[in-house]
Amino acid sequence: MASLLKRIALVGAVFLVSACTHTFRSDVTTFMSQTVPSAGKVSIVPMDQAKLDSIEYRQYASVIANELSNIGYAQAGDDNPELIVGFDIEINDGREKLETRPGMGMGAGYNYWTHSWRWGRFWGPAYPYDPFFPDNDLVARTVYFVTLKVEMRKPNGDMIYEGRAESEVRTRALPEIVPLMAEALFKEFPGQNGKTQRIVLRLDDRKAP
Numbered sequence: 161m162a163s164l165l166k167r168i169a170l171v172g173a174v175f176l177v178s179a180c181t182h183t184f185r186s187d188v189t190t191f192m193s194q195t196v197p198s199a200g201k202v203s204i205v206p207m208d209q210a211k212l213d214s215i216e217y218r219q220y221a222s223v224i225a226n227e228l229s230n231i232g233y234a235q236a237g238d239d240n241p242e243l244i245v246g247f248d249i250e251i252n253d254g255r256e257k258l259e260t261r262p263g264m265g266m267g268a269g270y271n272y273w274t275h276s277w278r279w280g281r282f283w284g285p286a287y288p289y290d291p292f293f294p295d296n297d298l299v300a301r302t303v304y305f306v307t308l309k310v311e312m313r314k315p316n317g318d319m320i321y322e323g324r325a326e327s328e329v330r331t332r333a334l335p336e337i338v339p340l341m342a343e344a345l346f347k348e349f350p351g352q353n354g355k356t357q358r359i360v361l362r363l364d365d366r367k368a369p
Contacts, residue, residue: 182363186327186344190351196312196321199232203241207248207309216334220249223339224310227346243320244313249341251306251332303328308341321350325359329369337369 204221211217224247225235236242306329312321325345329337344359351357 184327184340184344184361184363184369186325186341186359186361187356188323188325188345188348188351188359189356190353191322192350192353193318193320196350197243200234200242201236201239202228202233202243202245202312203236204228204245204247207246207311219335220247220338223342227342231346231349241315244315246311246313248309249306249334249338250309251304251334251337254302254304254332256300257303301330303330304332306334306337306341308338308345310345323349323351331369333369340369 202225204225206212206214206217206221224245228245229235233243306327308325310321310323311319313319323345325341327337327341327344331337340361344361347359347361348357
């Protein structure tokens, strides 16, 4: 019995830790025609000229500028830029996705707060694991596919870098999503030519979109 209790307690601890660990995942793909400079003055503009006056896209440009500043780039301001950084954001209309989650199972469970066993149907933090009658619920969620595209060109128009970050999220709130997409895109900048890499960000106290 002591051995069983120890195993159950271990599983319960893993469950609680995983429940408190939030992550954001993004698939980042990069292409380069030549070596990308590790620093320089940049001008950041939307790829879609119709969005040049958009206040929303100015905010996204600031987000990208902040990420670029962390890796050695500075905004050109009134000076002639050494690189033109274009960006665009796409998000679809969403789709229904079926997911499984721990459900209410009939069985015995140990309550780590009251130090007692319980028999019956239960689920939740007080009874985090049903060792005898596991049960999963099938839940339908709406998810959205979002893409952040970034390119770097020389002032003469020659493109030297293309990168995109793609993620599946549960909200269409782009102001919450774009900072995470930009962070993922530039985390391993410039990346490997023609390769896709899964980037995982630990959110900790930040809210997962």
